[in-house]
Amino acid sequence: MKRRQFSTAAVAAAAAAIAAPAALAQDNVFKIGLILPMTGQQATTGRQIEAAARLYMAQHGDTVAGKKVQLIVKDDTSLPDVTRRIAQELVVNDKVNVLAGFGITPSALAVAPIATQSKTPMVVMAAATSSITLASPYVVRTSFTLPQASVALADWAPKNGIKTVVTLVSDYGPGLDAEKFFKDRLLFNGGQVPETLRVPMRSPDFAPFLQKVRDIKPDALFVFVPSGAGAAVMKQFLERGMDKAGIKLIGTGDVTDDDQLNDMGDGALGVVTSHHYSAFHPSAANKKFVAEFSKANKGLRPNFMAAGGYDGMRVIYEAAKASKGQGGDALLAGMKGQIFESPRGPMFIDAQTRDVVHNIYLRKVEKKDGQLWNVEFDVIKDVKDPGKAR
Amino acid sequence: MLTILFDGIAYGMLLFILAVGLSVTMGLMNFINLAHGAFAMVGGYITVLLMQRLGLPFLLCLPAAFLGAALIGALLERTLYRPLYHRPHLDQVLFSIGLVFMAIASVDYFIGSTQQILQLPDWLKGRTELGSGAWQLGMGHYRLFIIAVCLALTVVLQFILSRTRFGSRLRASVDDQRVAAGLGINVNQVFLSTFAVGSGLAGLGGALGAEVLGLDPNFPLKFMVYFLIVVAVGGTSSISGPLLAALLLGIADVAGKYYIPKLGAFIVYTLMIVILVWRPQGLFVRQGGK
Numbered sequence: 001m002k003r004r005q006f007s008t009a010a011v012a013a014a015a016a017a018i019a020a021p022a023a024l025a026q027d028n029v030f031k032i033g034l035i036l037p038m039t040g041q042q043a044t045t046g047r048q049i050e051a052a053a054r055l056y057m058a059q060h061g062d063t064v065a066g067k068k069v070q071l072i073v074k075d076d077t078s079l080p081d082v083t084r085r086i087a088q089e090l091v092v093n094d095k096v097n098v099l100a101g102f103g104i105t106p107s108a109l110a111v112a113p114i115a116t117q118s119k120t121p122m123v124v125m126a127a128a129t130s131s132i133t134l135a136s137p138y139v140v141r142t143s144f145t146l147p148q149a150s151v152a153l154a155d156w157a158p159k160n161g162i163k164t165v166v167t168l169v170s171d172y173g174p175g176l177d178a179e180k181f182f183k184d185r186l187l188f189n190g191g192q193v194p195e196t197l198r199v200p201m202r203s204p205d206f207a208p209f210l211q212k213v214r215d216i217k218p219d220a221l222f223v224f225v226p227s228g229a230g231a232a233v234m235k236q237f238l239e240r241g242m243d244k245a246g247i248k249l250i251g252t253g254d255v256t257d258d259d260q261l262n263d264m265g266d267g268a269l270g271v272v273t274s275h276h277y278s279a280f281h282p283s284a285a286n287k288k289f290v291a292e293f294s295k296a297n298k299g300l301r302p303n304f305m306a307a308g309g310y311d312g313m314r315v316i317y318e319a320a321k322a323s324k325g326q327g328g329d330a331l332l333a334g335m336k337g338q339i340f341e342s343p344r345g346p347m348f349i350d351a352q353t354r355d356v357v358h359n360i361y362l363r364k365v366e367k368k369d370g371q372l373w374n375v376e377f378d379v380i381k382d383v384k385d386p387g388k389a390r
Numbered sequence: 391m392l393t394i395l396f397d398g399i400a401y402g403m404l405l406f407i408l409a410v411g412l413s414v415t416m417g418l419m420n421f422i423n424l425a426h427g428a429f430a431m432v433g434g435y436i437t438v439l440l441m442q443r444l445g446l447p448f449l450l451c452l453p454a455a456f457l458g459a460a461l462i463g464a465l466l467e468r469t470l471y472r473p474l475y476h477r478p479h480l481d482q483v484l485f486s487i488g489l490v491f492m493a494i495a496s497v498d499y500f501i502g503s504t505q506q507i508l509q510l511p512d513w514l515k516g517r518t519e520l521g522s523g524a525w526q527l528g529m530g531h532y533r534l535f536i537i538a539v540c541l542a543l544t545v546v547l548q549f550i551l552s553r554t555r556f557g558s559r560l561r562a563s564v565d566d567q568r569v570a571a572g573l574g575i576n577v578n579q580v581f582l583s584t585f586a587v588g589s590g591l592a593g594l595g596g597a598l599g600a601e602v603l604g605l606d607p608n609f610p611l612k613f614m615v616y617f618l619i620v621v622a623v624g625g626t627s628s629i630s631g632p633l634l635a636a637l638l639l640g641i642a643d644v645a646g647k648y649y650i651p652k653l654g655a656f657i658v659y660t661l662m663i664v665i666l667v668w669r670p671q672g673l674f675v676r677q678g679g680k
Contacts, residue, residue, distance in 0.1 A: 043503035207397045208647035241517045263507040
């Protein structure tokens, strides 16, 4: 459906380009190349971000600094080589002013050199490995970083009777980040990590890993899996009776992804996670965002990916206003240092690291009005990425 | 430790249900059908959709998954597969892998590419524990259910193949189609029903596996390797071969991931290489068969 919408949009745009004198069209269009995984395992990420980007455009108009904004959405199927090829095409053929999206870390890293060479700012709306912003001076991030979320949880856990924790992470960039920063901080806080488990990204069955955790009997199991895979871990955790064995499940917010939370069933109740965004965040800005997002998308609940996409569009729009529609370094300068109220709460693009600074919330899954939500109960204000502190 | 063994057996049994259809088409009909996993996926989606959209009970969905996948299998056998029986294996591989990609794309388009979540009935959710300490045996009820279904299926299949008239017709058709046809056996019909049953079993496996293995449009590709390993290691000429191979793989996989988590994913492949070097024809080979 989306592809069809996209192709009609493309046809319309092409028709407009033919009708208007070519040079004029080039001058008056501000192009955003949005590269997302629209198919494959990470497709929920793409769907959420595209919907959020379109919502932002619907709310704020499609002209900025006197130019018409054109959103070009491309599917990279989460394969980094495809992402790189698409980015190259967008920069060379379509002459986009800014690249955006990037569902997983390897995709973002694959594009970073292109951003550097072509001086095209790239706004990372999803991928969350700490090191991405170091890969190119043109990377700006509006999602979050795994160290931010995991360090917050490692601070919270020992104060709440959780001393020994086994970590279970997906075996790729963000997972390793989560494992390292959670473990270091927990050890620093006097906790113990008897075992660190890494599961292959395409692991069909978590059973053996969970059984291992059960036999070690820690106070809690810390989990990071990519957005979309959390439900499987959650179910097998319950099926194995681990909650009854006295093991708590904690994790970054990816595990209780808002997009899937309702399908996980009541077993998810009471799971504590740390994250920067919950669809239940009690602010006027977020209530408006959630209401309009689900209205425009058949009741779909926005998750943290949508928040990253929405804020990413905000950063691009405001930067384009500041640069008067210019691309390149002027646009990048406009992105740095933006402070604004996002649906997630206050956020800030650090001018030095070009990374996001925002509040990390501790949330517990609760039932409100017959639906499951991540309800925030504590907050750590203005968390910078601990991965850059070294 | 017993728990690991138990989980391994359950996982192996699941692999067996998923792969046994493939071993029938590949071993008996001599057709390389890489699209086998697609039928499993169809079964899985039938179950998930019937439960989510229509609220049917889980036990009713299982036969529906079997029948649905079998029906699609029969349809495709009649229209697409039959002309390819006498083509070289490369053609068959290309054709069936194409079918896999089409299945993935259409599921993606019509249903969406998110992981589907299955809500089991409560009586399957529980867990029974016996003993204590190192010899503690914890059995998830669902895994017990899988093992029971699978054992029953094995007995039935073995009986059909070796004791019934249909079984002997099938074996005759496979050994020599022309002579079998000359003796009045309707070879086409035998192949059609065999293929349909094989696909149906895959569908049943997909339905049972949706809970344990997860279900998304990439299912056929993700598990193709596992099916092929089961068939290659087990040999393609009997029911017991793939069964033992699947059990071995399931236990090795689960135990490997438990005891050496860092190497977990490699154990299965190492085992496969060792076995195939040792017995290139698979663990169990029927004497004199094709």
